[in-house]
Amino acid sequence: MLLAHRIRLDPTPVQRDYFARAAGTARRVWNWALAEWQRQIAAGQRPDAMALKKQFNAIKYTHPDWLDADGQPWLRTIHRDAHSQPFAHLAKAWSAYFAALRAHRPAHRPVFKKKGRCRDSFYVANDKLRLDGKRVVLPKVGPVPLRESLRWPGKIMGASVSREADHWFLALQVEVPEQVACLLRSGDGVTGVDLGVSAATLSSGEKIAAPRPLRATLRRLRIRNRRQSRKVKAAKMTAGIAGPMPKGFRLPVSANRTKGARTLARLHARIARVRTDFIHKLTTRLCRENQTVVIEDLNVSGMLANARLARAIADVGFYEFRRQLQYKATRYGTTLVLADRWYPSSKRCSCCGTHHGRLMLGERTWTCDYCGAQHDRDVNAAINLQRLATGALAAQSALPVASLAATPGTAADMGSAGGGKVTPVRHEHGQQDGSGQEQNDAHF
Numbered sequence: 250m251l252l253a254h255r256i257r258l259d260p261t262p263v264q265r266d267y268f269a270r271a272a273g274t275a276r277r278v279w280n281w282a283l284a285e286w287q288r289q290i291a292a293g294q295r296p297d298a299m300a301l302k303k304q305f306n307a308i309k310y311t312h313p314d315w316l317d318a319d320g321q322p323w324l325r326t327i328h329r330d331a332h333s334q335p336f337a338h339l340a341k342a343w344s345a346y347f348a349a350l351r352a353h354r355p356a357h358r359p360v361f362k363k364k365g366r367c368r369d370s371f372y373v374a375n376d377k378l379r380l381d382g383k384r385v386v387l388p389k390v391g392p393v394p395l396r397e398s399l400r401w402p403g404k405i406m407g408a409s410v411s412r413e414a415d416h417w418f419l420a421l422q423v424e425v426p427e428q429v430a431c432l433l434r435s436g437d438g439v440t441g442v443d444l445g446v447s448a449a450t451l452s453s454g455e456k457i458a459a460p461r462p463l464r465a466t467l468r469r470l471r472i473r474n475r476r477q478s479r480k481v482k483a484a485k486m487t488a489g490i491a492g493p494m495p496k497g498f499r500l501p502v503s504a505n506r507t508k509g510a511r512t513l514a515r516l517h518a519r520i521a522r523v524r525t526d527f528i529h530k531l532t533t534r535l536c537r538e539n540q541t542v543v544i545e546d547l548n549v550s551g552m553l554a555n556a557r558l559a560r561a562i563a564d565v566g567f568y569e570f571r572r573q574l575q576y577k578a579t580r581y582g583t584t585l586v587l588a589d590r591w592y593p594s595s596k597r598c599s600c601c602g603t604h605h606g607r608l609m610l611g612e613r614t615w616t617c618d619y620c621g622a623q624h625d626r627d628v629n630a631a632i633n634l635q636r637l638a639t640g641a642l643a644a645q646s647a648l649p650v651a652s653l654a655a656t657p658g659t660a661a662d663m664g665s666a667g668g669g670k671v672t673p674v675r676h677e678h679g680q681q682d683g684s685g686q687e688q689n690d691a692h693f
């Protein structure tokens with residue numbers, strides 16, 4: 250099983266400088282490749298990543314764009330992996346774009362990377378690095394101390410070095426033997442999870458409050474942002490620019506502005522850490538204690554389009570929650586059931602199965618007209634999700650079974666078409682083997 254371990258690095262100032270230059274090289278090569286790709290398409294050709302790489306290799310030590318002030322090819326100072334990998338990444342980005350187009354999912358073309366606006370990272374091939382206890386030996390820079398040692402035994406498949414605020418990280422992709430990767434569950438429960446904006450509600454009735462790191466630090470974030478924009482404004486005034494910046498013009502960057510940007514980046518990184526920590530703990534617990542976990546496959550991009558909900562939802566991190574559940578479910582042998590987003594989990598009474606069409610988003614509790622049961626909105630939704638897996642609802646429901654099984658896109662629909670019971674089938678799990686893995690790769 251392919252797993253990734255991301256470890257913080259403790260580089261020296263010289264190594265930091267190299268990392269920044271290598272990441273900059275990767276970015277610049279990506280931009281060159283993308284520009285060339287677009288030019289070839291415009292000229293009616295069919296670009297190919299490997300051909301593009303060949304084309305680049307032919308010019309990279311001679312073309313004036315790639316020579317420094319002394320006329321020396323500066324690419325020689327950066328290890329080859331940093332400037333050969335962007336071609337493979339670009340090919341992958343284009344095929345992901347076309348796959349999304351074909352599947353009628355929202356598709357995004359590869360875009361140019363801008364310094365300071367993109368993720369700084371570069372690739373190191375597995376045969377170019379060596380682990381030496383709590384150190385990693387990287388090409389061109391030698392040994393770099395690691396904050397912790399690699400968690401699993403296994404074959405290292407590749408690595409990437411990336412920056413987050415002013416810290417550098419090494420992400421190792423490791424092929425871990427199944428018996429090490431597979432973990433023992435502590436329970437065999439079946440749990441439905443309703444992931445809300447302020448809490449995750451389990452079908453047992455337990456509510457786990459989500460930390461709202463962004464809301465808590467939003468005030469500080471606003472202050473920092475304001476300070477930063479004042480510095481930019483001051484720089485513009487000094488340069489004598491009144492309106493918008495002329496195209497291609499670069500403001501001189503003061504030490505004070507760099508310092509402000511770093512503080513701001515640290516604040517953002519902290520917010521991200523608080524969020525990931527919560528999601529990691531929750532998803533591990535869910536997969537460890539249950540043989541089946543049911544979640545709603547939320548239409549996240551649709552919800553993010555709702556401006557009022559957007560910040561709150563992005564704050565909880567729905568995407569990350571599902572991504573982690575998927576790969577952890579594989580490790581614990583837990584079945585993950587994704588309920589279709591049209592599955593009426595919150596509008597159905599979990600006691601008698603009656604539909605309530607008129608439920609408003611603001612109603613937190615409600616009473617069933619048919620059986621008189623009192624419901625907490627979130628707990629009721631979580632129980633309905635759980636029943637999707639156990640099939641208890643189908644047996645109890647006042648509704649004809651077929652209407653439930655026919656809910657398009659649910660696990661029930663995909664698995665047992667027309668079957669009497671709403672039971673997720675094993676192949677659901679098999680599917681996640683693949684997708685969970687892919688998701689995990691996305692870490693890189």
Ligand SMILES: [Zn+2]
Nearest residue numbers: 598601617620
């Ligand atoms: Zn009822």
